[in-house]
Amino acid sequence: MTADPRPALMAAFPDEHALCAAARALAGRPGMDAFTPYPVEGLAETLGMRRTRLPLAMLAGGMAGAVFVYALILYSVTIAYPINVGGRGLNAWPAYLMLAFEGGILGAALAGGFGLFRANGLPQLHDPVFATPGFTFARGGGFWLLVPLGGDTADALRARLTDLGGERVEEVPQ
Amino acid sequence: MADIPERPPVMRGHPGTREISGRIASIVLKGQMPRFFWLAFLAAFLLVLVLFTTVAWLITQGVGTYGINIPVAWGTMLSNFVWWVGIGHAGTLISAVLLLFRQDWRASVNRFAEAMTLFAVAMAALFPILHLGRPWFFYWLLPLPNTHMHWPQWRSPLVWDFAAIATYGTVSLLFWYIGLVPDLAVLRDRAKNRAAQLFYGILALGWRGSAFHWARFDAVYYLLAVLATPLVVSVHSIVSLDFTYGMAPGYHSTIFPPYFVAGALYSGFAMVLTIAIPLRRLFRVEDLITKRHIDNGAKIMIAAGLIVAYGYAAEFFFAWYSGNPAERMMAWQRLVGPYAPFFWVMLACNVGVLQLLWFRRVRLWMPALFVISLLINLGMWLERYVIVVTGPSTGFLPAAWGTQSLQWVDFGVFFGTLGAFFALMFLFLRILPAITIFEVGELADERREA
Amino acid sequence: MPQIFPEAANGIARLVLWAALVAVLGLVALSVLLPRSDMFTGQDRILAQPVPFSHQHHAGGLGIDCRYCHAAVEQSAFAGMPPTETCMTCHSQLWTRAEMLDPVRQSLATGTPLRWNRVHDLADYVYFNHGAHVSNGVGCTTCHGAVDEMPLMRQAAPLTMEWCLDCHRDPAPNLRPPEAVFATDWRRGSEAEQAALMGRYDIHPETMTDCNVCHR
């Protein structure tokens, strides 16, 4: 995922409610994004995000981990080196379930963790958003909305954003 | 003490997001740590040197140097292992379970509790490896297609231990790092000098707080917490299976898994309080880590401690109820045998001292609570020691009874890992934000509006 | 706020991550391959010896039987190394002045045995019995290689546990009739012949991979 090359404006809002209201007002425009110091519920849906498939990826990762571990165990105890332990069958599932469980957890966690970074396109050390005048992730209270120009002129969009309560409107450098 | 409100708030006053992020970040970025910080770090570092020396001695001279002998082939390496893993669990409980139960008070303690988990697990992992006697062969536990053509013994809880600790460490690290990324971005953007910008910038991966990113972050963070909860239970259950799989009297008891999990939380919360009480005072964050946090931690200790006490009672009752002479003798030897002093001190700490926590005044009086948490740490260490050594020392054949004697190596390694743990904690406090900036900021904004 | 990282940083970061992944996979591959390499198993390594004894010359060229020197191999766990006197049965007559044989004469004079360096050296926790193998039809060259073609002795097989297990699981192809055990030119018979030897020696492979067969 690379940065959106379309020219765009960023507007800072005083709080999350103003930001959400503005996002709702502009909803439907392609390529919008918002930047907040902490997660704001429902904002991503307003901006047109589809339901994330990461939970499914984690489920798949968990299944894969558990199946892989159990298959490895089965291979090693029935094919690679069958050993009789205490007269129990080679497939001693009460014991192996424990390891399959750990494998499942590990698989799901790795799928979730790496999937998260991948879906978010991180690492993305350089991004046009960082160079926007006034933008910083640091000072709490920075609630920014990024709107691509689309068909509008920069001035029209700037006026619209100011109307919606944007305290500061900046151009995103290309 | 009379001015204590009925239920102390999770946050005192109405600090703004901006103020909070500035205060927490400046602890790290300004880096002007008070003198005691460096003195404490130095002390911890000296203990790390002790650790290195003792471990070198242990490896070159063999495992007999720490007092183990047949029949007691497990000594402090195992009890230290269990103790450290248990301490780790409180961190996961705070960060994951409280997240699932939507307890807002977790926000300002979860980060350092998670760090505590990581470092404690790292310390724990050392012990079984040192106990191997030939530690350099520890990689034989990995399921690699080796030239021996044999695989780890999948039926053995010792192999599960390896898998569980590795999984637990990995998941904890992932969970911790994912939660850290937004805070690292805050540090990156607040840093003034280039080196700090680069350091935090690389670790922050270019986080910029996009709404899309946050949405996925929330989903994955929540699910990781869902995963971490059964994981913690499984990890300490597996630790307890190391014992129950053995037939020695005192080892083979089916209540061990839940009882060990409760014990882990008990000692873990004791350690959280041991760290949090001085931390909030020394770094002047009493308004973020409030008495409410401390009080809740103490209450969880009561609950966990009572389950542990139930476990003691069950062990003794069933030893008698079993009708098995070996079980009865083992229980009796615990009360009057060579390890009786350890047992009675343990009981005094874990069950006796615990009763003080029923009183609100005690729970909210920091010096007393600090001492109590230290005593419970001690008691829980003794508990593990008593369990590890008494079983095999008074086994089925009185002719084969014997004892493990505590040597200087036992103490050298144990205090050495304590030093390493605290040295890592100090490093963590110095270079990473010990309090979750973004979550506390969110909480602050919610409170301001309310 | 100015950019902290140049645009190239994104590419570099991705490169580093991929490199880390490759490194991890490479480490796993190495951990599988390295222990099987000659460097770790010691296969084909030639050790320095007090006397550069040539099996090629003695066993191959002169046709001396293995048991002439390794006399205990049929009864004992250890194949046995010849006393200096064994060497001297011939070398009191032949090459009596050869410089190469100085240590042998020295050994005889002083009564101290020659200190050969062990070529086929198993780990201490392995219990290996020559007698059990030889008397059950496992030939010398099966493990020690074409000794009669080695000017200097070298380790012919990897001697890893998986190598041992290969034969313990399926010994039939490596069994010989008793008269051929010490032969250097034995050729494997037909499958039926080999299988018949299993019965002749009463070998049951299903118990031959139990731990206590080799680790006691």
Next chain:
Amino acid sequence: MTRAGLILAVCGLALAVPAGVFGEGPALAGGWLAAMVFCLGLSLGALGLGHIHALTGGRWGERLQPPLRALAMGLPVALLLSLPLVLVPGALFPWTAPAETLPEVVRAKLPYLNLPFLYARAALCAVAWLILALRFATGARGGAESVVSLIVLALTVSVFDIDWLMAPEPEFYSTIHPLIAMATMMTGALAAGLIALDRRGLETERKDDLGKLAFGFLLLWAYLHYMQWLIVWSSDLPHEIHWYLDRARHGWGWLLGAGLVLNIGAGVALAWRSVRLRRFGAVAALLLAGQGADVAWRVLPAMPGPGWAQAGAAALALGLWLAALGLLRRREARHA
């Protein structure tokens, strides 16, 4: 509820009477015990859940309190119905046989396993539970009482479990056994409460929360069972493994399978959001049935057979209990 209970009781009677006539009387005691353990467990589990909620708070328990109270009020009924069991100790406890016929291990336990002491403990538990149930039914009284109640419950339920579930097999002992009983009690009580709540209508968000909670309890129950099984299986000691062997042979494997299917089914349904929300009552019923099967599986195989006679007695006891509970509720409704 009354009618359903009476129908069940009549069906049970139809099986129990011939059993009595054909000399299978001892089997009736086992069936009756299983039913009573289940009914008592629901009330005790309700007490446990209610007091845990009183301590931790949380929105999940606010709607749950009324059905939990109703369940707790069933406790005196269940105790009353349990009385016949006291009359037939010989059918339940092998250690009532002459001491010289008992194995040495069991003889070593006789200071604990003897009828006078057993009755004294049972009476003590009954009195404690009656007090707890009455106080709980008339409203919460704050944290301190809840703490004391939970401690008393934990101890009395442990004693109850050892006396009535473990002692029928006097050579067997397992320290986790009482915890399994507690988990079943609370899971069952929660399931019963959810069925009642679903009848009265419940908003989606609460369904979601309570469904997750039920899933959590089911996991706890499964965890405790699995740990006991794993440890006993691994050690393979005669006095322990026979507990499982007896419960897998002579057809009891079918009951085990049924319990597994019901509980795993309930678990899958609870974890599945849309099923959890849409078929809330049915899923809760599935869970209750699964926990009931678990109680039967833990109790019945230790008892004298045959199974049909046990089933008859269990149905009779369960039916009477249901009917009595229904009458109680109707009376309460009339008063209100």
